[in-house]
Amino acid sequence: MxxxxxxxxxxxxxxxxxxxxxxxxxxxxxxxxxxxxxxxxxxxxxxxxxxxxxxxxxxxxxxxxxxxxxxxxxxxxxxxxxxxxxxxxxxxxxxxxxxxxxxxxxxxxxxxxxxxxxxxxxxxxxxxxxxxxxxxxxxxDENLNSLRQVFFNNWFKDKLEYKDIIDELKFLKIKFSDHIGMISIKVVEKFKFELYFKNWDRELLNFAIINIACDLLEKFKPEAVFIDENNNIIIFTNICSGSRWYNLGIELEEKVYSYLGYIVVTEQEKVLSGINEVKDIYNKLVDKINEKTQCKPVVLLTMKYINKNYHVNDLNLQSVADQFNVSSSYLSKLIKQEIGISFSDYITNIRIKKAICFMEDPKMKIYEVAESVGYSNQHYFCKAFKKVIGVSPTEYRGGSI
The missing domain is CATH 3.40.50.2300 (Response regulator)
Known part of the structure; x- marks a missing residue:
């Protein structure tokens, strides 16, 4: 009444x-x-x-x-x-x-x-x-995931105006803060018959990978997940610690293989310029993922090994080749052929990328950053950093670029 x-x-x-x-x-x-x-x-x-x-x-x-x-x-x-x-x-x-x-x-x-x-x-x-x-x-609420799938698909295919994107984000309860990161994940199909513990239905497999990822990303408060028509899994998440966040890809690859028996590759990027940048970053991540999945298995495994062990000071071509029972000359040739740069340049690029993440912490000294990414000599680190980035670590941290 x-x-x-x-x-x-x-x-x-x-x-x-x-x-x-x-x-x-x-x-x-x-x-x-x-x-x-x-x-x-x-x-x-x-x-x-x-x-x-x-x-x-x-x-x-x-x-x-x-x-x-x-x-x-x-x-x-x-x-x-x-x-x-x-x-x-x-x-x-x-x-x-x-x-x-x-x-x-x-x-x-x-x-x-x-x-x-x-x-x-x-x-x-x-x-x-x-x-x-x-x-x-x-x-x-009951159909939120499906509605988000349609939204992201339309967004990344340029079917939405900026105002529509903002309205849809609000309607679908997606909150993008000023510190958003994107992580892309994809199963490497060429390992299917060699390393799968069992055959999974694709939808169920994607669901399992997303659960593992969201569990790992819990402290970063994942905002949304999108699976495109090529089974690229895209996760939008907040970033509260740059160095910790950039190591998530390696952890995620290991956990998926450990739990599911599947080899996946990951790529990560920060969204620095707001909503307008998201689609371009999505395209960039997908391109990088596709390049990785096209590599020969030994090259892909080498890249994964380097990404995990970049901090090891004496990491070199021979030690990595020994891990996969191939000759160093063969591995060197394959890496140059598959990814377009030499083994040493690849290691340097990975180390400098990781160094930039560590440098987000103002408390870390330059020599501590150098040691964290595998350089025992600060001078050599600064030289490598300037070669890749164009300025010294001190200038970079000071905001001169």
Whole structure:
């Protein structure tokens, strides 16, 4: 039943309103009466009525003042003014406050019933709308992943304008902070018959990989996941620690292989320039992933080994070749052929990339950064850094580029 509160300083008016019609027949219960505005305000807070009938002229807190306060307490309640002809001058201000309706004193029973019926119809309409919104909200929640898939697919295929993207992000409850990173993951199909522990359905496999990734990324609060038509898994996540975040790819590759028996490759990038940069980064990540998956198995395994062991000071071509039982000359030739740069240049690039992550921590000294990425000599590290980046580590950290 709908709850009704009557507020009037005259007891006979309150009694007349209470006894004038059969309220139960209208699905209404009178839950309280108030003889002044302050009591009325207190009862509204306690009882949360759906309908309030109030007189404009009441002691302590008049009707107009009460209406203003009610907007902050229960703005959705229906307010009906009960007023005499001599108070009608106040009605203009009351209407500006968006009261539902008014009834003139002395109260006519039929007018009262008609007004209350209109109020009940309005409440019923509000309830239907609320139920519909709740239903649509549940539908969105239940189908959120599917809706997000469609959204990202349209976004990355240039089917959405900027305003549409912003609206969709809000609708799909995706919050992109100023520190967002993107991680791409893809299964290396060429290892299918060699290393799979068992055959998985592709949808189930993607689901399992995403679960492992989200568990690993828990502290970074993953915001959204997208699987494109080529089974590239893209995860959007917050970044609270650059160096820790950039090591997640290696951890993720190891965990997926350990739990599922599948070899995956990963790529990561930060989003530095906001929403407009996301699509370009997606394309960049997919290109890098595709390049990796096209490499011969021994080259791919070499890259993964270097990515994991870049911090080892004496990491060299021969030691890596020994890991995979191939000659150093053969491995050197394959790496140059497959990824376009030499073994030593690849190691240097990986180390400098990792060094940049460590340098985000202002507490780390340059020599500590050098040691963390496999250089025992700071001078040699600075020389390698300048060769790759174009400026020294000190200049880079000082914001000169």
């Amino acid at each position: 709908y709850k009704l509160l009557i507020a009037d300083d005259e007891a006979r008016i309150r009694k007349g309103l209470r006894n004038s019609i059969n309220w139960t027949e209208l699905n209404i219960e009178i839950v309280g009466e108030a003889e002044d505005g302050e009591i009325a305000l207190k009862l509204v807070k306690e009882l949360k009525p759906h309908i309030i009938m109030l007189d404009i002229c009441m002691p302590f807190l008049n009707g107009l003042e009460l209406i203003k306060k009610l907007k902050n307490v229960n703005e959705k309640c229906i307010i009906i003014i009960v007023t005499g002809y001599d108070q009608f001058e106040y009605m203009h201000e009351a209407l500006k406050l968006k009261v539902f309706d008014y009834i003139l004193k002395p109260v006519n029973r039929e007018n009262l019933k008609d007004t209350i019926l209109k109020a009940v119809q309005e409440l019923s309409k509000i309830e239907r709308k609320r139920n519909y919104l709740n239903w649509t909200s549940r539908q969105v």
